[in-house]
Amino acid sequence: MAAVAGRVAGKKGGAVLSDRAYNAIAETFRALADPTRARIVHLLSFGESSVNHLAENLTVTPSAVSHQLRMLRQMGLVRFRREGQLAFYALDDPHVAILFQEAREHVSDYLQEGRKSREWL
Template sequence: MNGPTNPDMCEKQCLHQDRVDRVRGDMLADVAAEGLAEIFGLLGDRTRVRILHALSLGELCVCDISAVLGATSSAVSHQLRLLRTAKLVRSRKQGKMVFYTLDDEHVRQLFAQGLEHVLERR
């Protein structure tokens, strides 16, 4: 009905067509943007950050993680499923227990990089 013209998109005067065209051409593919948002989103939660950091220090079972974080094993298990699905952690079953380890070197580097950011901003 309204067609492509959206009054909230200021298509009147301010648009720098050259710049816009150039940037449009270099923009990330949708999959890439989606993928980036997904991985960063996974790292963007306090509980998951702490789980991943704990695992970066060594292998732990669900119970241990719960104890370290002071969270219920249910909450931890829910989060571990997300991390497992995204292949950020790997699980190894041993009897009743399931041990988790980091399964992605990029995560370590992202952590280090992120920490630099956190520490250096002032």
């Protein structure tokens, strides 16, 4: 009831957050909510990489990768540095790799409950 919804944020974990907080959290998930971006983030968890290198590994055009990288950059998940003609991208926050790993484990657990086949993990 209103007693719960109206509670103001105090310490970590125990209270309802502001609309802006939920929007930012949802935006973070949205950054990872696409297979191409998920694969980019997973590749970057092994180390920094150039745009073309990512494009080759993902079998996607450099243009598409660049578009997605811009989105990830705007959302604060990756940073980049320029070296000559190349732009190297890397994860900007350890939480990002943790998020990916946690989602991977959720998927693994979910499948272990036998609701779907598991041969692909």
